[in-house]
Ligand SMILES: NC(=O)C1=CN([C@@H]2O[C@H](COP(=O)(O)OP(=O)(O)OC[C@H]3O[C@@H](n4cnc5c(N)ncnc54)[C@H](O)[C@@H]3O)[C@@H](O)[C@H]2O)C=CC1
Ligand SMILES: CC(=O)C(=O)O
């Protein structure tokens with residue numbers, strides 16, 4: 001019965017897709033290019049969507065179906081009280097809610113197994129009826145605490161800890177025990193938690209991962225697994241994986257080759273996918289391709305847990321990646337793969353190989369490019385200039401690796417969209433690497449992506465001399481060289497420009513090209529500042545206080561992943577990245593810009609992800625690569641995406657029946 005309904009729905013969707021492409025072709029060119037910004041309120045992102053929260057571990061559970069349109073009950077607004085934000089019960093009180101009900105999840109786990117399953121476990125929040133029903137009465141202390149109380153208790157313990165790494169460990173322990181509470185804490189306290197589970201603390205967590213190893217999370221693929229990967233992926237216990245973040249650990253933040261210890265990065269990124277992007281935790285999979293390491297310290301470390309051999313290179317490496325890519329697509333045909341922290345010697349090549357055949361993107365190249373575009377447009381707004389004047393800027397990018405070239409590529413495309421010619425657009429860039437300015441005389445040593453930004457003259461000119469000679473209006477750092485923007489360099493820049501835009505984007509904080517305090521001090525408070533890792537606002541000696549912004553790809557990747565997976569896009573296109581950047585830029589309020597901020601406050605990250613997802617889906621529909629959103633749902637995409645976003649809330653559990661009478 002269910003299967004045949006699924007088939008019918010697919011047929012209906014196919015015909016509706018044709019209608020979608022017809023109707024979208026009649027939209028005006030302007031509105032197609034620049035959809036209105038999604039003004040999503042704080043309340044609306046909190047609209048709970050309990051279906052998306054449903055963990056998935058049983059073969060016949062409706063949540064198993066990859067096409068979750070089929071799991072949407074026809075009258076959900078009737079049954080789900082969270083559809084009406086104004087009546088939303090305070091967190092944790094849903095069980096006492098008089099209106100509506102929350103659909104339970106059927107699970108195969110039994111008794112104490114449930115308490116040990118982080119996806120289902122609610123700890124002391126299990127009520128007595130549920131303790132009886134699920135057969136673990138007596139296995140928990142008597143008192144029942146709701147999620148708010150649990151959160152309060154956890155936060156007291158967390159805030160007592162002195163070091164961020166201890167806090168990271170405490171949070172990851174919770175992640176391993178109770179995912180709902182973990183994600184709820186992230187959602188409700190993202191400003192405080194993001195630096196603990198993501199940059200900068202995740203850098204140290206990776207460095208110490210082997211030494212502190214407690215419980216596995218995610219999957220590892222090694223050379224020994226060649227020939228087995230298509231079968232191995234079935235060891236993962238969840239049938240509906242939507243997003244994979246994969247690294248080979250070769251360039252973890254600005255910390256270099258951390259081998260298998262790099263697992264902390266996919267785990268941290270995917271926590272943001274859940275909390276900021278509204279993807280349910282059972283739908284994400286962190287992966288390390290453990291191809292060895294060239295980090296001598298790890299090779300010598302008796303406790304290192306990864307493959308203790310030099311890195312696999314050449315065709316063996318690419319074959320291994322290929323087997324992995326095909327294995328995950330075989331089991332989860334619509335899965336989105338996010339390439340993360342691959343060394344630039346392979347990053348672009350992998351992206352070029354898979355971007356047209358698999359649903360994938362490279363976060364460091366494309367995600368960083370889109371985020372930086374939004375940030376630099378925000379900087380123009382903060383300076384009171386036209387956001388469409390990018391091509392009139394002199395943009396100095398220090399660092400010509402994945403991030404530097406990714407930023408240049410996305411900015412270049414944006415300039416063309418803004419009406420600049422190719423020559424005008426190219427002329428706006430000065431890209432410098434460790435050997436100086438990229439220029440024609442160095443062509444033979446540059447890769448094709450770098451060659452596109454090589455200048456005709458001054459090849460190899462050192463960074464400071466580029467600043468002196470070309471007087472950049474915008475300075476972006478993606479070198480992983482902490483302190484590269486010296487006092488002399490910043491003062492030199494500020495002597496030519498009224499409001500210099502300074503973006504030291506390298507992570508973690510120790511690798512930032514300069515600190516916020518330095519940038520404001522050396523420019524006498526005139527700069528517009530954003531950094532890859534967070535900095536506190538800066539108070540000057542004269543009492544002036546300056547806001548800082550975090551320019552980090554976390555502002556776009558959760559929304560890109562959410563949008564691309566909700567609409568079942570077949571690929572991530574350049575225009576999707578462009579509209580993602582536009583949507584992010586449009587989330588900046590006039591008040592933010594007036595304060596000198598170039599991104600919305602991090603507490604708005606869920607509504608930003610929502611806006612980005614809506615823009616990505618609209619673009620997928622325009623390009624004819626949406627395979628899931630029906631024309632009806634497309635009419636009110638904002639509400640549709642709202643409904644699809646996971647919100648961490650305890651859901652009633654019932655045992656899956658194995659015997660029917
Ligand atoms: N804020 C964000 O969202 C993101 C930040 N990043 C950060 O950017 C940094 C670089 O990442 P990738 O581009 O992937 O690394 P990469 O290794 O591919 O590139 C580094 C580049 O910096 C250049 N470089 C090194 N020393 C230099 C010097 N003294 N002067 C000028 N250039 C120099 C290198 O030649 C190379 O071109 C990392 O710290 C990473 O954490 C990366 C992605 C996103
Ligand atoms: C933010 C990020 O992706 C990086 O630093 O690599």
Ligand SMILES: [Mg+2]
Nearest residue numbers: 340341363364
């Ligand atoms: Mg990265």
